[in-house]
Amino acid sequence: MQDDTSHVTKVLTEGQLRALESLGTHVHFPAGDTIFREGQPSRSVVVVRSGLVKITKRGPDGVEVVLATRGPGEVLGDEGVLVRQPRSATITTVTALEGVDVSADDLRAFVEQEKLWPQLYAVATQRRRESDRKTLVARLDVRGRLVNLLLEQVLSAGHLEGDDWVIENAFSQQEIADSIGASRDAVAVELRKLREEGLLTTARRRFVLHDIEALRNISPS
Secondary structure, X not given: OOOOOOOOHHHOOHHHHHHHHOOOEXXXXXXXXXXXXXXXXXXXXXEEEEOOEEEEEEOOOOOEEEEEEEOOOOEEOHHHHHHOOOOOOEEEEOOOEEEEEEEHHHHHHHHHHOOOHHHHHHHHHHHHHHHHHHHHHOOOOHHHHHHHHHHHHHHHXXXXXXXXXXXXXXXXXXXXXXXXXXXXXXXXXXXXXXXXXXXXXXXXXXXXXXXXHHHHHHOOO
């Protein structure tokens, strides 16, 4: 199972990303909007300039699996475009999003011009493994899914302050709930428990993770 996330982003330089953006048109999506839907034709990609999205897919049992969250600098929807297949997952905004829409033909021509195909095959293999892992994560309880999301955010946007990992401009409780498929109340309960256990502290749009290893033991994915 593959997620319709950014294979291209992993191999683009900053200059290539800007060049790709120059081929498209500016777009805006409000929070909670669906950018691409699983099964639809793959006619374009969106380069994210600001905002956050979640990537979801329906499993064989009909349960929606959250595969990933993505943010600025990502290219959304490229897999289906590059292999000329329908969308393999649904992409929904968690926050308002500003980006650039690039047509399928322009993306394929760009990849050919920049000779990116070999790198993309390597990244595709990585993405398949990641999707399999995410399917397992989706079976975790709310606590496990919450911690997994926080660990993802540390990797993508965290920084060290002494022995602690800090996430600035973090998701709100509602955005976390939307991203992991849980209620806001359930997220609030689990965050309170984690604070009481001394594993993290929270402030508005800020998380401080005090014990990464203990948190990894909660979500060993």
